[in-house]
Amino acid sequence: MRIYVSADMEGITGLVDADDVQPGGRDYERGRRMMAQDVNAAVRGAVAAGATDILVNDAHGPMRNLLPEDLDPAARLIRGRPKHMSMLEGLTPEHDAMVCVGYHTRAGALGVLSHSFMGHEIEDIWLDGRPVGEIGLAHATAAAIGVPVVALTGDDRACAEMTAWDAGVTTVPVKYARDRFAAELRPADEAHAAIEKAVAAALRAPRPTAAAQADxxxxxxxxxxxxxxxxxxxxxxxxxxxxxxxxxxxxxxxxxxxxxxxxxxxxxxxxxxxxx
Structure with missing residues (x-):
């Protein structure tokens, strides 16, 4: 079983502020370690479900946030930019499933560090007239490639956004938004255990084979x-x-x-x- 993991940073356990997720921020080094821990929890879940090939794409900002030495050796890493497919670089029809780690709500939503791709520069995005952010556009593009998104982690608002897009996706809230730069946090060990368990269960669950779409x-x-x-x-x-x-x-x-x-x-x- 081949699994693809797209890892963003704003929806990672414990992170609430730009200083947590931007290089040079006072808590960025801690943030990137927390990112690795959430990703590794997802990797462990994939391995427990029988994954034999796991590809992780560092999908946040400079896309050099994950340190290779911090990543579980069961996974391979795509790191750096530019990438032609950005947050979905390396996703192919040969993958059996996709997992989104550390995702966040779209621009205008009151979720932790909410935005759509470019901070304030992008005000709104619509896909076939439907409001969409990074979550919906990643899901729709993966479906067009022929790969189902089976799990997503982030704050509770990101989880709700994913559920509204596709209720069949397993979601794991690792924090609960109080405002755009404030959240009630789940204890890190509890969040990591929840990610591992949910990813394993989502990958073990029966799911229809996704066919690539060219519409x-x-x-x-x-x-x-x-x-x-x-x-x-x-x-x-x-x-x-x-x-x-x-x-x-x-x-x-x-x-x-x-x-x-x-x-x-x-x-x-x-x-x-x-x-x-």
């Missing part, structure tokens, strides 16, 4: 900066719907990869820190 989808993004929306229509297939909103249509894995390019363009034009 066209429409991705719409509303930016904070009109400059971004004015520039992106220079990419073939991208159109403006108003001064700050663009959209494109195509098959989902290709749309996701194109969206990664949109973010690189936006970063070059704005160069703004997240969580403002």
């Amino acid at each position: 066209p989808a429409t991705l719409t993004v509303r930016w904070q900066s009109a400059s971004v929306a004015a520039t992106l229509p220079g990419i073939p297939g991208v159109t403006s719907t108003d001064s700050r909103t663009v959209q494109a249509r195509g098959d989902l894995p290709s749309l996701y990869r194109q969206f990664v390019v949109w973010m690189r363009v936006a970063a070059s034009l704005t160069n703004q820190p997240p969580y403002c």
